[in-house]
Every structure is written in structure tokens, then in C-alpha cells.
Amino acid sequence: xxxxxxxxxxxxxxxxxxxxxxxxxxxxxxxxxxxxxxxxxxxxxxxxxxxxxxxxxxxxxxxxxxxxxxxxxxxxxxxxxxxxxxxxxxxxxxxxxxxxxxxxxxxxxxxxxxxxxxxxxxxxxxxxxxxxxxxxxxxxxxxxxxxxxxxx
Amino acid sequence: xxxxxxxxxxxxxxxxxxxxxxxxxxxxxxxxxxxxxxxxxxxxxxxxxxxxxxxxxxxxxxxxxxxxxxxxxxxxxxxxxxxxxxxxxxxxxxxxxxxxxxxxxxxxxxxxxxxxxxxxxxxxxxxxxxxxxxxxxxxxxxxxxxxxxxxxxxxxxxxxxxxxxxxxxxxxxxxxxxxxxxxxxxxxxxxxxxxxxxxxxxxxxxxxxxxxxxxxxxxxxxxxxxxxxxxxxxxxxxxxxxxxxxxxxxxxxxxxxxxxxxxxxxxxxxxxxxxxxxxxxxxxxxxxx
Numbered sequence: 001x002x003x004x005x006x007x008x009x010x011x012x013x014x015x016x017x018x019x020x021x022x023x024x025x026x027x028x029x030x031x032x033x034x035x036x037x038x039x040x041x042x043x044x045x046x047x048x049x050x051x052x053x054x055x056x057x058x059x060x061x062x063x064x065x066x067x068x069x070x071x072x073x074x075x076x077x078x079x080x081x082x083x084x085x086x087x088x089x090x091x092x093x094x095x096x097x098x099x100x101x102x103x104x105x106x107x108x109x110x111x112x113x114x115x116x117x118x119x120x121x122x123x124x125x126x127x128x129x130x131x132x133x134x135x136x137x138x139x140x141x142x143x144x145x146x147x148x149x150x151x152x
Numbered sequence: 153x154x155x156x157x158x159x160x161x162x163x164x165x166x167x168x169x170x171x172x173x174x175x176x177x178x179x180x181x182x183x184x185x186x187x188x189x190x191x192x193x194x195x196x197x198x199x200x201x202x203x204x205x206x207x208x209x210x211x212x213x214x215x216x217x218x219x220x221x222x223x224x225x226x227x228x229x230x231x232x233x234x235x236x237x238x239x240x241x242x243x244x245x246x247x248x249x250x251x252x253x254x255x256x257x258x259x260x261x262x263x264x265x266x267x268x269x270x271x272x273x274x275x276x277x278x279x280x281x282x283x284x285x286x287x288x289x290x291x292x293x294x295x296x297x298x299x300x301x302x303x304x305x306x307x308x309x310x311x312x313x314x315x316x317x318x319x320x321x322x323x324x325x326x327x328x329x330x331x332x333x334x335x336x337x338x339x340x341x342x343x344x345x346x347x348x349x350x351x352x353x354x355x356x357x358x359x360x361x362x363x364x365x366x367x368x369x370x371x372x373x374x375x376x377x378x379x380x381x382x383x384x385x386x387x388x389x390x391x392x393x394x395x396x397x398x399x400x401x402x403x404x405x406x407x408x409x410x411x412x413x414x415x416x417x418x419x420x421x422x423x424x425x426x427x428x429x430x431x432x433x434x435x436x437x438x439x440x441x
Contacts, residue, residue, distance in 0.1 A: 093320060095322070101324060101327075102326050105323065129309065130320070
């Protein structure tokens with residue numbers, strides 16, 4: 001199985017550390033998984049990645065399921081026609097930090113092409129109230145639960 | 153009749169919109185882009201709607217020799233101006249009111265809805281929610297914030313605002329037209345300060361307000377949940393009750409509180425505008441239908 005994860009960068013952030021840590025554990029799974037991480041900005045990497053990394057320009061030929069991790073990368077995922085499934089791991093409640101046009105947010109959060117994944121039960125209930133019900137709650141980008149979900 | 157309006161306070165723009173919609177040809181004078189002397193040399197209006205804030209020496213000099221009837225919007229009359237009618241706010245101080253009434257022909261413009269701009273919208277499932285708030289203030293105080301937090305922890309709520317409220321129920325901003333869609337998409341609109349009551353009534357949006365009013369039920373910040381739960385019940389009788397309240401509020405506003413009613417108040421105060429009366433009354437009858 002293969003999957004793509006789109007991030008802004010693997011620079012110094014809790015999100016980048018957790019995602020790297022989680023994808024690094026994928027080879028320990030029984031099933032063989034080929035995970036490719038696509039980044040929009042190249043940055044200094046804090047943890048050694050044990051997976052392929054590519055500039056996001058390469059994603060348009062990627063023909064597996066993809067997981068975006070914020071609004072910007074979700075917009076990129078929407079433009080990726082060859083992806084077989086699209087998931088948005090809602091790491092952050094971005095709409096509460098600055099004012100967005102709701103119609104722009106609806107295009108992502110309410111898009112039938114994108115399935116939302118929440119980080120916690122609390123986030124799931126907030127996301128459901130504002131947009132739509134997440135299909136799963138997966139804490140800390142857990143590699144086992146994520147691979148199980150996208151392989152369904 | 154040549155009609156000119158100055159760049160107007162939004163509070164009064166609906167009245168000029170009504171004039172323009174019924175009789176057409178209203179020309180805008182924007183003092184920030186056009187010198188008054190040039191404008192009035194080219195345009196010699198018969199009637200002018202003037203905002204008190206734009207009146208200055210240049211403006212007075214430019215209109216000095218014109219035989220223009222003036223309707224002034226504001227709570228005071230600038231020195232040197234002789235308006236035929238002063239349209240003030242009802243909240244004007246009693247002393248100022250007495251002074252104005254002694255010197256000028258005055259009426260007071262009550263709140264109204266602009267039929268051409270404030271009505272409309274349609275339900276959009278993407279904006280739907282059992283409860284919703286349109287928060288238009290640019291500042292939020294602690295009691296309001298506490299109320300919003302309490303409200304959002306107990307209810308499915310969407311808050312629309314142009315200003316970031318840093319609350320999980322805050323979903324972003326919407327254009328003026330889309331706000332009407334939002335109001336039509338929520339089951340109950342919570343009004344925090346009375347500012348939504350007239351517009352919601354005219355649009356048939358069921359509202360619970362923190363302000364005492366004659367159109368919709370009121371709630372208080374300590375005991376709001378019971379009322380919300382009551383009106384959100386799916387039963388047919390509650391739905392009928394909500395529809396009755398909304399329909400009554402709507403017909404009450406459309407029969408007395410539109411920009412055309414305010415225009416008629418002005419027409420009735422000035423004999424030279426009597427030619428406009430019949431058309432305005434017909435429009436008011438059409439709105440009620």
C-alpha cells in the first residue's frame with residue numbers, strides 16, 4: 001500500500017515532530033507501506049525521516065490516498081486529481097485564529113471529496129458543530145490507526 | 153426634479169435608496185472627490201439630501217445662490233444652512249429637540265429596514281445550524297464573551313463575524329448578501345443587543361433576543377437554555393408557535409418600518425413633495441402584499 005502526506009514543512013514544530021515520529025514507525029507494521037511526504041517549504045529537519053520526501057510539485061502524479069494537514073495543504077490536495085482518496089487530518093482549529101471567509105472554508109471542510117480526521121474527541125465535536133462530522137478521531141497522527149483507516 | 157444626495161451616513165442611506173428606486177436619477181455628491189463649487193456649477197439640484205457632517209464653508213458658498221430645497225440628516229443644523237426639513241435621530245437630547253423644533257421643520261427617523269438591500273437570502277445547508285449569531289460589533293466585552301462561551305458549550309452554534317472572536321463556534325466572515333443566507337439557514341438567531349431584531353423580523357428569521365422587544369421572545373444570560381431548548385423542539389405545535397411569532401413580526405415590520413415608510417414621513421412633512429406621495433403609498437402597499 002502507499003500513501004502521501006502533505007505538510008507545509010518539517011521544520012521546528014510539534015506538528016512536524018509528531019508526523020515524522022509517526023511515519024518513521026510505519027516500517028514496523030506487518031503490512032508493507034510506502035509513505036511519501038510532500039512538503040511545500042523545505043526546512044531544516046529535526047528528526048531523521050525514514051521515508052521518501054518530495055517537493056509538493058511532484059504530488060500531481062501521485063495515485064494513492066493522500067492526507068493533508070492544514071488548510072493550505074488541503075487546497076493542494078483538492079487540486080490533485082490522481083489521488084485515490086483525500087483525508088484532512090485537522091491538526092489545528094485554524095478558523096479560530098484568524099478571520100476567513102466562510103465560503104472559502106466550506107470549500108475545504110464541507111467538501112465531499114475530503115474526509116476529515118480529528119485529533120481528539122473535543123476537536124471532533126467542534127469540527128462537527130462548525131462543519132461536518134469527522135470520520136475518525138486519531139490522536140497524535142497515530143501510524144497504526146491512520147494506515148488502518150486509509151486502507152479501508 | 154433634479155435630486156442630489158451627499159455621501160450619506162448608512163443610517164439614512166435607505167431613504168435615498170427609496171427615492172432612487174421610485175423616482176430614479178438621484179446624483180451623488182462626494183465631497184472627498186469633487187469640489188463643491190464645480191459640482192453645483194454643473195448640477196443645479198431642485199432637491200438635496202444633505203448629511204450634516206459634509207456641510208462646510210465651501211459647500212455653503214457653492215449652494216448660496218441656488219434655489220434648492222434641502223432635507224438635512226443630522227441632530228444639529230450647521231450655521232449658515234437653512235434646511236426645509238431636519239431629519240434627526242429619535243435619541244436626540246430633549247434640549248436639542250426643543251431648540252431644533254423652535255427653529256426648523258423637524259421629524260425624527262425611527263429605525264427601518266431597507267427593502268431593496270436588507271431583504272432576501274435563501275437557506276444554504278452549508279451554513280445551517282440550530283442556533284446562530286451574527287456578531288457585527290468590532291469589540292467584545294467580558295460579559296458578552298462569557299455569554300457566548302456558555303451558549304456554545306450547551307448548543308450547536310455558529311457565530312459569524314468580521315472580527316476574530318477566538319471561539320470554537322466562530323466560523324468566519326460572510327459578505328453582506330451571504331449574511332442573509334446565513335440568517336435563513338439557522339433555526340434560531342440569538343440577538344445580543346437588539347441590532348438584529350428589525351432585520352430578522354422582516355426576513356422571517358426566528359430570533360431570541362437579550363433585549364426587551366415587542367417582536368420576539370427575550371432570553372436572559374442566566375437562563376437562556378430553557379427557552380432555546382423549548383423553541384428547538386421538533387414538535388409540530390412548537391413549529392407552529394415559532395411560525396406564528398415570525399409571521400406576526402414580519403407583517404408588523406413590513407407594514408410600518410421600511411425605508412418607504414420613512415420616505416413617506418418626509419413627504420408628508422413637505423408640501424412641495426406631495427407629487428411623490430401616491431407612488432410611495434402604492435409601493436408600501438406592494439411591499440405588504
